[in-house]
Amino acid sequence: MHGRRSRSRCGGSMPPIELGSRSRPRLGSVATARTARSAGRRSTMSLTPNQARIVQATTDQCVLVNAGPGSGKTHVLVERYLHLITKGGFQIPDVLVVTFTRKAARELKERLARRLLEAGRLETSLALETAWVTNFHGLCFRLLRENALVAGFEPASRVQDEVEAADVCQELRREFLKGELAEEALAAEEAGNPVPAAVVDRVGRAFDHSVQVLGRARENLLGAEEIVTVAANRLATLATELKLDEDALAQERAAHEYFGRCLPEVEARYEALKQKEALLDFVDLQTRAVDFLRSSAAARVRTQFKVILVDEFQDT
Template sequence: MLKDDLLRGLDAQQHEAVVTPPSSIVVHAGAGSGKTRVLTHRIAYRVAEGTAKPENILAITFTREAAGEMRKRLTNLGVDRTNGAGPTVGTFHAVALSLLRQRLIDIGQPVPNIVHNRTALATAAAGTHRMASRPREILAEIDWAHARMIAPADYVQMIKRLQRTPPIAAPEIAEIYKQYEQLKVKRQIVDLDDLLARVIADMRADAGYAEAVRFRFKHLFVDEAQDMNPLQYALFEEIRGGRPDVFVVGDPLQAIYGWNGADRMLFDTLPDALGHTTVLSLPNNYRCSPHIVHAARHVALQTGEAFDITAVREDGPHIRIAGFDDEQEEADGIASLLWQYAPTAGAHPWQSCAVLVRTNTQLLAISKALTRAGIPIGSTRQPPEITAAIALAAQSTSRHGLTTWAADILYESIDEAERTVAEMVRQFVQQDTIGTVDGRAFSAWVAANATVPHPNAGVDLLSFHGAKGREWDCVVIAGAEVGLLPHGSATSTDQKREEIRLAYVAITRAAHQLFITFARKRNTRNTGISPLLQDVPTSIDMPVVAMPTITRMARRASNDPDLLDDLTTWRRHLARSLFQQPTGICSDEELKRLASAQPLDREMTIDDLAAVMGKSMAQRIAPAVLPLFERHASRS
């Protein structure tokens, strides 16, 4: 793609971030500011102007979904892994796995298995201790220690120094942690954090190996850098090797993983650590309506930190805050609120709705209430059928066996889960050609890389943390009350500030409609609206209309929008994807003229579009817009 094409449609701040000459660059990118677009366009621009070769680019993200989205966008920009010579894009774990596999193969050592059931391993490490029934809490402490690069022998001392409160006495956790590490050695398995630790150790011990890695990755790009923990930062620094060619993007207001070992100070002090750093800002929020941006700003101000957020898209409905007597009434009220929203959201209203909670224990009552109300719930976990199919593929002992299994499945099987995994095998074989390629390697690649599709479309139910990096047209923030927001466990100043940032993240997941609910009493405990949301700029306690009957709900769900509604939705989504205002795509008057241009005696054509929008614009929008006219013409 030509350089000028890569710059088209960028705002002034985005343009500056893409074209700034190569150096140490840190970008403060607010929620909805188009940071992924800037990152991918920056990479493509560097390739187009000849200052970076694709095969020397390393782009690190924090989730598999983000890595997949970045790869897709780079491919659309003409930067892909053609003949294996493209940029490397992946999570810290995926990058470390690839480096470690190549390293071990080069020196003739076996590639270790990645543990697939950490819960069982933690239970075995606890033995007869009462914590054996609470493996998730054990793993939370172990993961925190790994992230902070703390060995079992140092755990007790570091817990005191960092003022962390473990679920039981620190010496008991330290002993379970020690047993966990010893079991991994005994069983010849590793967990994902071990991948990073081993690559770091090898690069520090072998200067030749470190130089080879740095020769391969000359240009570093890091997304969501505010969430880096010391272990990830150590790998970043080893690969960087003191060189200035780095482009790091993050948002201090979205640093929400301190409880899991992340240290936002690593990002805050990065300009000084890199030296001679250019610091840029992306303040424009293209995702959220002004009402939502104002609410997010109201919350963010309570951190006492400086920030820059600007709402640039068209306004939407007011935020609604609704209080209920208890958690059950709140759950039923959430269903009612969603049904009130549904008629404004087109033919498939649930596909861009989410209910977000501070703790997962809140989800059960909400899930039951939505089911009673006839509202579908989206899938948030890997289906067991997919897990089983991955296990089948993992039994292949060679590249030939693996590819043959995938080909047979795609040719013969009608099982959707097996076919999905077979497509993943094909992707693995095409992308990951370094070292041994067999079922075990595929299974490890899935653990570190693959994004498994969740086919069930419906309202997503997620924790605030689980919603990070995602967005929906309509969001319900549930349980926005004393004791949950901020969470009662947040006692230190840093923890309380992280709770404020967490509320900010939850609010900015909503693009168009935001509902905030709370219970006045939860589990017999009197609560009340969260202090973080007091005086938020909206109408408080607006009445919630009674939930419609099942008959009425079914009729409403099948009531499709008219053509102008669909065109308005198309314009809004296109504008958001281009980080522009909807009126920058076309004016309201042009949209109305377009909706009325449908011929009565024939199909809509690109020439009809051109008569309203102009020839160039018509050619660009025809693939998306003409099917809308066709659908409405067939309906009438």
């Protein structure tokens, strides 16, 4: 979990707090395996000293929690949120909770609502419908949608899931292979040059993987030239490891050069296809949200959240 004030960075940070795991109950985890199993049913279970430190920590410092399986992490996250809302002077719009999956966000909201109902806070429980409890992609989409005008976001845009994204890539692959690769192969054969002709099939087989490479590179905000550089380094390493003979190495180099020339076109076609279909992928959401948050138009949004709690921080 991670908390901070909105107008400045954390004033300081506590040493990491251990919640432990089932195998290390002395570090502050739930006392017994039986208690851990019943944590979901007994939302009012008592807190260990370490758990209480986390729940009651002030928001002028960062708090890092090391938590193993069965340590009561979700229970602590729920109690921390409730403490901020009911005793810390914060309102629901002030607190952002980011989880790793949509399922985790949904379950967290359900547990928060249940605890608030148990405490007789019906109105606050109902207000959770608009709470900022979401995964990272949901956060990016909501930020863009609620600030569509200043963020330059088209509200009608649709976010494609992984299956649909794979279908888009497959369509792109078919179009590309029908065009550029066929022309290259024909030209090479007519010129009597066996090396480029031999690498065409190899490039074709590698194309499926190239779209995945492109996606990972975009996640790291790499441009096409940087991707080609990475590919060149990989090729050099591969050649050394496999001790390729001269002819095979020539084919690999030709494939790399061809891939380097084609990659900008691949990227352009992928972007054009998404624009035509009004589609966004998960990387689009992240990069556009980051661009928006860095802009002057996002000044209000940057000061909106007084506390940020991040679940599964190591994965996000």
